[in-house]
Amino acid sequence: MKTSLEDTLLSAIRTIPDYPKPGILFRDITTLLGNARAFRRAVDELVHPYAGTKIDKIAGIEARGFILGGAIAHQLSAGFIPIRKKGKLPHETVRVAYSLEYGVDEMEMHKDAVTEGEKVILVDDLIATGGTAEGATRLLRQMGADIVAACFVIDLPDLGGRRKLEAMGVEVRTLIGFEGH
Numbered sequence: 416m417k418t419s420l421e422d423t424l425l426s427a428i429r430t431i432p433d434y435p436k437p438g439i440l441f442r443d444i445t446t447l448l449g450n451a452r453a454f455r456r457a458v459d460e461l462v463h464p465y466a467g468t469k470i471d472k473i474a475g476i477e478a479r480g481f482i483l484g485g486a487i488a489h490q491l492s493a494g495f496i497p498i499r500k501k502g503k504l505p506h507e508t509v510r511v512a513y514s515l516e517y518g519v520d521e522m523e524m525h526k527d528a529v530t531e532g533e534k535v536i537l538v539d540d541l542i543a544t545g546g547t548a549e550g551a552t553r554l555l556r557q558m559g560a561d562i563v564a565a566c567f568v569i570d571l572p573d574l575g576g577r578r579k580l581e582a583m584g585v586e587v588r589t590l591i592g593f594e595g596h
């Protein structure tokens with residue numbers, strides 16, 4: 416019998432208490448990435464609704480969004496846009512400050528990474544407060560991207576990220592939620 420998606424993901428994701436700060440339950444996807452079956456299943460499930468849809472680019476958020484986003488871009492025959500922490504991209508960038516569950520930072524995207532009207536899917540491993548995805552959405556829209564959806568393996572619903580993105584008019588797709596984060 417085929418294991419359910421939820422069971423496959425639940426058993427493949429590791430939880431580390433008090434990382435990177437006291438009180439945070441860190442949902443570690445390195446164990447999922449190291450599990451060939453779980454990794455493939457997560458990517459296949461995220462790609463599935465968009466098979467046959469023309470997607471120009473996948474925007475992946477550093478660092479974990481690069482791994483999933485690269486695999487998804489390959490599956491959808493789309494290009495890839497890296498959204499990086501500040502100071503890492505060599506050409507002209509747009510930059511935005513953002514806050515997340517355990518800190519604040521700034522992220523950047525190359526100005527020429529997307530052209531007006533291109534259809535883009537935003538990808539990251541996890542949405543918590545949604546601060547990171549909100550920042551990425553602002554950057555992409557500033558350069559004219561049409562964001563088709565934002566996809567994450569993990570949702571921490573108590574932290575409200577999904578609602579924040581949906582309020583910006585972004586369709587959100589997640590595979591598994593951890594209540595009580």
Ligand SMILES: O=P(O)(O)OC[C@H]1O[C@H](OP(=O)(O)OP(=O)(O)O)[C@H](O)[C@@H]1O
Pocket residue numbers: 476477478479480514515516517539540541542543544545546547548576
């Ligand atoms: O919804 P939020 O509260 O904004 O949090 C989600 C973000 O936090 C994590 O990244 P992190 O900043 O830890 O970076 P990393 O992937 O480089 O470890 C995660 O990969 C998301 O990008």
Ligand SMILES: Nc1ncnc2[nH]cnc12
Pocket residue numbers: 439440441442443515516517541543544571596
């Ligand atoms: N609890 C958490 N686990 C892993 N990554 C995160 N990013 C923000 N909150 C997180």
